[in-house]
Amino acid sequence: MSHGLSTHPQRPTSPAAWIAATLAAVALWFALYAQLESVSAWLVAQLPIAPGSHIAEALRFFVYDMPKVLMLLTLVVFGMGVVRSFFSPERTRALLAGRREGVGNVAAAILGVFTPFCSCSAVPLFVGFVSAGVPLGVTFSFLIAAPMVNEVALGLLFALVGWKVAAIYLGFGLTIAIVSGWIIGRLHLEGWLEEWVRELRAGEADLPPDEQTIVDRIKAGLEAVRDIVGRVWLWIIVGIAAGAFIHGYVPNDLLASIMGKGQWWSVPAAVLLGVPMYSNAAGIIPVVEALLGKGAALGTVLAFMMSVIALSFPEMVILRKVLSLRLIAVFAGVVALGIVAVGYLFNALFS
Amino acid sequence: MKNVKILGSGCKRCIATADMATAEAKKLGIDIELEKVTDFVDIAKFGIASTPGVVIDGKVVHAGGLPKPEDMAKWLAA
Numbered sequence: 001m002s003h004g005l006s007t008h009p010q011r012p013t014s015p016a017a018w019i020a021a022t023l024a025a026v027a028l029w030f031a032l033y034a035q036l037e038s039v040s041a042w043l044v045a046q047l048p049i050a051p052g053s054h055i056a057e058a059l060r061f062f063v064y065d066m067p068k069v070l071m072l073l074t075l076v077v078f079g080m081g082v083v084r085s086f087f088s089p090e091r092t093r094a095l096l097a098g099r100r101e102g103v104g105n106v107a108a109a110i111l112g113v114f115t116p117f118c119s120c121s122a123v124p125l126f127v128g129f130v131s132a133g134v135p136l137g138v139t140f141s142f143l144i145a146a147p148m149v150n151e152v153a154l155g156l157l158f159a160l161v162g163w164k165v166a167a168i169y170l171g172f173g174l175t176i177a178i179v180s181g182w183i184i185g186r187l188h189l190e191g192w193l194e195e196w197v198r199e200l201r202a203g204e205a206d207l208p209p210d211e212q213t214i215v216d217r218i219k220a221g222l223e224a225v226r227d228i229v230g231r232v233w234l235w236i237i238v239g240i241a242a243g244a245f246i247h248g249y250v251p252n253d254l255l256a257s258i259m260g261k262g263q264w265w266s267v268p269a270a271v272l273l274g275v276p277m278y279s280n281a282a283g284i285i286p287v288v289e290a291l292l293g294k295g296a297a298l299g300t301v302l303a304f305m306m307s308v309i310a311l312s313f314p315e316m317v318i319l320r321k322v323l324s325l326r327l328i329a330v331f332a333g334v335v336a337l338g339i340v341a342v343g344y345l346f347n348a349l350f351s
Numbered sequence: 352m353k354n355v356k357i358l359g360s361g362c363k364r365c366i367a368t369a370d371m372a373t374a375e376a377k378k379l380g381i382d383i384e385l386e387k388v389t390d391f392v393d394i395a396k397f398g399i400a401s402t403p404g405v406v407i408d409g410k411v412v413h414a415g416g417l418p419k420p421e422d423m424a425k426w427l428a429a
Contacts, residue, residue: 088415089401116415121402123360123391128400200395207399207411321391 018215026075033071040064062240069159069236069286074225076155081224085217087115089125090207096142097133101185104138109177112145122315126322130193131200137185144335145177148310152232153281160289168346169302176306176338183334192327232282239286246290259296266300267343271336274307284308299346306339353427356386358394358404364417365403372405375423383427 040063049055092115096108117125122143129139149170157166190198212220259266284305291301316328323331355372359365369387376383388394388406397406401415405426412426 090399090414093400116401118362121360121362121415124358124394124402125400127391127395128398131395132398132400196392200392207414 015213015215018218022218029071029075033068036068036071037064040067062244065160065240066237069156069240070229070233072159073152073155073232073236073282074229076151076158077228078221078225080151081221081228082217084114084116084224085212085220087111088210089115089117089121089128091210092142093129093132093134096129096138099135099138101135101137101182104135105141105178105181105185108134108138108141108181109145109149109174112142112177113149113174115142115146117146122318123321126319127197127200130197135185136190136193137181137183139181140184140331141177141181144180144310145174147312147315148177148306149173150281152228153285153309156236156281156285157288160285161292165298165302169306172302172342172346173306176310176335176342180331180334180338184330187330189327189330192324192330194322194324197322235283236286239283242283243286243290246287246294250294259291259300266297267303267347268340270300270304270343271307271311271339274304275311275332275336276313277308281305281309297347298350299343299348302346303339303343306342307336310335310339353381353383354386354408355383355427356388356404356406358388358397358399358406358414359402360389360391360394361387362402367417368403368405371418371420371423372427375420376427379424379428381427 040060043063044060047059049059092111095111096104099107126139126143129142130136154166154170157169257263259270288301288305291304292298311332316332319328319331353376355376357365357369357372359368365387369385372383372385388397394402394404397404397411399411399414403413403417404411404415405413405418405423407426407429413422
């Protein structure tokens with residue numbers, strides 16, 4: 001596992017040195033990335049294995065795809081870590097408070113992509129937003145977009161399936177977040193919040209101003225790499241192994257007949273199947289890639305992926321502390337319908 | 352005696368932040384009274400939207416993510 005960004009010198013003294021080191025590391029990254037395919041092909045050729053055989057293909061998959069995916073992920077996560085150092089949930093909340101629905105939903109979904117978010121702070125975030133006057137529907141747009149449209153999902157889709165599918169995922173993920181949040185806002189369900197949430201009217205904390213230097217932001221990017229790549233690499237290996245299994249052993253016709261375009265029920269079935277599955281983008285995307293290779297329809301596979309990531313059962317259990325069961329049901333129902341619609345639309349568009 | 356509150360529902364980073372406060376206070380020789388605020392209602396009342404949060408003598412000085420040890424020392428010494 002070698003990636004360019006780990007080559008930072010330990011303690012550069014001036015900001016200029018940090019910037020120079022970062023630029024050098026990025027340049028090294030591109031140089032390595034350009035050579036990756038030929039190096040891995042050469043490596044596999046050194047082994048006493050018949051070229052073209054199953055095992056040679058599987059090996060090539062590991063020595064080429066794994067470093068490729070990890071390198072791309074490292075770069076994307078680093079870039080996003082630097083960008084995110086300019087955003088915070090408190091600042092996003094200030095931008096969204098009192099915002100009209102519609103414009104507010106669009107802003108919330110887009111800010112959801114850039115604002116640092118971890119599912120362990122979903123509840124404080126939800127309460128913090130609603131109690132400071134961010135409309136309920138706008139808060140939901142943020143909460144739907146933040147986990148679903150993230151740099152790991154987009155980076156991996158880009159690396160394994162291609163930029164077109166990644167761009168489509170970005171577009172439709174944002175659309176689902178915007179429309180679902182807008183619908184929840186229109187339904188006026190504020191009364192379905194847990195009582196203590198409704199009654200709480202918190203002010204905004206008077207936080208000291210953000211005084212990060214460029215060096216702090218570069219460090220934030222490195223910290224994001226250490227944290228996220230350190231956390232998801234195992235998922236990626238498991239996902240790639242599952243993908244390799246599908247590649248090698250699942251008969252083509254079987255998947256095409258279950259997840260192909262012919263079956264109208266396959267999209268809702270994929271969404272239902274995705275809810276109890278708990279994985280993150282890192283584990284599911286290699287599987288997505290393999291399913292696509294076996295003739296599963298793109299809309300069905302994307303619906304499955306969105307369902308696994310956006311509708312996770314553990315997250316709903318956490319949200320139960322602030323939302324009534326009815327409100328959770330509406331939230332899950334609206335998002336699930338949106339995902340099903342995207343699945344059908346895709347299958348219709350790419351047939 | 353400074354009152355230090357760590358706001359957070361018990362996630363890994365919240366615990367690390369609390370440990371950092373204890374360690375930095377010891378280094379500076381400052382007496383602190385450390386309090387972990389885990390209740391969502393109480394956390395929300397401080398007006399933050401991300402955890403862990405750090406409150407020193409009633410004033411919110413940090414929200415979201417692991418703070419830097421230097422910053423923690425600065426807040427404690429202030």
